[in-house]
Amino acid sequence: MNDSVYNLENQNSNLSSKIVVALEKISEAYRAMLWEKAKEYKLSPIQIQILVFLNTHKLKYCTVSYLAVEFNITKATISDSVKSLLSKGLIEKQADEKDTRSYTISLSDTGNNLITNLNNYSGELVNPLTEMSSENQENLWGSLSEIIRNLHHNNIISMQRMCFSCKYYTAVPEGHYCGLLEKELKSIDIRLDCPEHKQK
Ligand code: SF4
Structure with a gap:
């Protein structure tokens, strides 16, 4: 028997399968909203995610290695995005005094000015949740x-x-x-x- 969650017979008779597909739909909504914002500001989705992360986290977390683990992508991809954000003047680099090969990154003044336009990209997802009862939200x-x-x-x-x-x-x-x-x-x-x- 084909037990894929995309097998409709399986999906429609199995709540776990339906939930997996539902989570995928929600992640599509998330991706679509992120892409919209990325197009509007001529950034890539991961560049927006990096800027939003830098805005809300301690400097010790703002390194290429940490961001690679955070977003489950390679260090090379994060490095490329960091280079691009540096060239756009949206972030700044701080060298590590003890290890000159290491550095942290933070928002520049330009990045700080832009961040309020970027960090609400997933706002539409909040609406259906606020319409749920507290009990349902807690269970979820x-x-x-x-x-x-x-x-x-x-x-x-x-x-x-x-x-x-x-x-x-x-x-x-x-x-x-x-x-x-x-x-x-x-x-x-x-x-x-x-x-x-x-x-x-
Ligand atoms: S247990 Fe949870 S709330 Fe407490 S310090 Fe750790 S992460 Fe924070």
């Missing part, structure tokens, strides 16, 4: 965070700043516990991107 977040955890466990995606990969995180019988905040975390408190995260 609980399921999505478990899917992300599982995909990371199977080396399919990175999980660089999520609770599950943090040294302060412990699974407890009641659910989750953060040793830094010294409190139990409900499912909705699990962070996907925590500024205090420390890799295990």
Whole structure:
């Protein structure tokens, strides 16, 4: 039997298959919105993602190596995008004093001026969520965070700043516990991107 999620007989009688295809549709919406923004500002989608990342993360994370893991793409591709952003004057490079081959990158003044026009590219995805009840949102977040955890466990995606990969995180019988905040975390408190995260 063809058990592909795209086999319609399988898909229409199997909720897991339907959910996989639904997630793919949502990622198409995300990609389409990112492309729209990229066309408007004459940037590539990954260049926009890099600029948005630089705007919201600590300088120590803003290196070619870290970005390559973050976006699951090669260092060479990130390096090309960084070169292009430098030539457009949207980012600046800071050399590492201890290792002259290494550097961090940050937004330039021009990049900072542009960022508010770029960082809302996925805004349309928020609308259907705000129309859901809090309970449905909480259930959805609980399921999505478990899917992300599982995909990371199977080396399919990175999980660089999520609770599950943090040294302060412990699974407890009641659910989750953060040793830094010294409190139990409900499912909705699990962070996907925590500024205090420390890799295990
Ligand atoms: S420090 Fe942040 S990432 Fe780590 S367990 Fe606590 S809330 Fe989660």
